[in-house]
Amino acid sequence: MEVSLGAIPFDLDFHPSSPIVASGLINGDLHLYRYSAGSRPERVFEIDAHGEESCRAVRFADSGKIILTASPDCSILATDVETGKTIARLENAHEDAVNRLVTLTETTVASGDDEGCIKVWDTRQHACCNSFNAHEDYVSDLTYMPDTKEILGTSGDGTLSVCSLKKKKVKSQSEFSEDELLSVVVMKNGKKVICGTQTGALLLYSWGYFKDCSDRFVGHPMSIDTLLKLDEDRLISGSYDGVIRLVGILPNKIIQPLAEHSEFPIERLAVSTDRKFMGSISHDQMLKLWDLEELLKTPQENNQEENEALQADSDDDDDDDEMDIDIVPPKSSGSKSKKSSKGGSSKTSSFFADL
Helix, strand or coil: CEEECCCCEEEEEECCCCCEEEEEECCCEEEEEECCCCCCCEEEEEEECCCCCCCCEEEEEHHHCEEEEECCCCCEEEEECCCCCEEEEECCCCCCCEEEEEECCCCEEEEEECCCEEEEEECCCCEEEEEEECCCCCEEEEEEECCCCEEEEEECCCCEEEEECCCCEEEEECCCCCCCEEEEEEECCCCEEEEEECCCEEEEEECCECCCCCEEEECCCCCEEEEEECCCCEEEEEECCCEEEEEECCCCEEEEEEEECCCCCEEEEEECCCCCEEEEEECCCEEEEEEHHHHCCCHHHHHHHHHHHHHHHHHHHHHHHHHHHHHCCCCCCCCCCCCCCCCCCCCCCCCCCCC
16 A cells, blocks of 8 residues: 655654554645555645644654654644644744654653754643753654653754653663664664664664674665564664665564565554554655565465466466356367466544643
8 A cells, every 4th residue: 555645754653542644744744645555645734843843853742642743844733633624832942953753651752853852742741841951962762661651752963862751861872883773773672772783784782881893794785764563583674775684682683574664764664553554754755664474475375376377377277168068069079178268366632732
């Protein structure tokens, strides 16, 4: 399934309980689509969220009742998912362009900006409750560890940061790497942090030892712009070369290419809450929804299915021929020539209400 967005998308997110996916575009628009297996996604609404500025980040919040968007205009916008109407706009949320959002809990979200600042917003107090000067360059990605109540951030300055909500400070920060860090996931039951880099290497950090990476896995030919955790041992990467890959961690191995979104860079990957669909966006202005089960099938499984389909077609053809012999009266001379045609498987939230 795919849909043309009409402009380059920067981010996407799936609704926590409904078959709805959202995308923020370079022209400032916010698009919401309802999807179902085997049919073209249907647009729920399209709004001009940030005027002439781009919509860099998109996240559902408040159990999916609202959707938050962030922009280089330094604002964070809250939009009602049912009506598409603006609930509130938090002007000057940051002193610089806001480019990342991550949902922490039902009542808290975090945002990161171009100057390396990470802020936490309490939706009950309608205000910023924590601010971390975590990096010296733009925040490229954020993820949250609910067990330890820590936010992990990556940056263009080549560092990984760990911000503690309990201690209200930057708990750890890695040494400056040679690469820009572009994406981050936590795997191996919280024991390993994986970062994608500008040069195409994956950096592995051991939890609690963030000063320097414990392993460096080279295999992607170009930058790894987005990472999606599949399970504790495997992740899905989206690269600048437009290829989506399945990657194993410890042992480190590119298991197989899964798909090619396009020849353009993949901007972001996301997975639906029921884990049936994966979404990808790229500079080709397309939003694509992939059947995750089909996407993850091995070449052997695909070959087996093709062989079974060929065998089924062969059996059908044999049955048809036998019926032809029964139905067509026999001729006095000559014999009937069998011709087999064998084919292949060709409601308004209170978020930011008082700001």
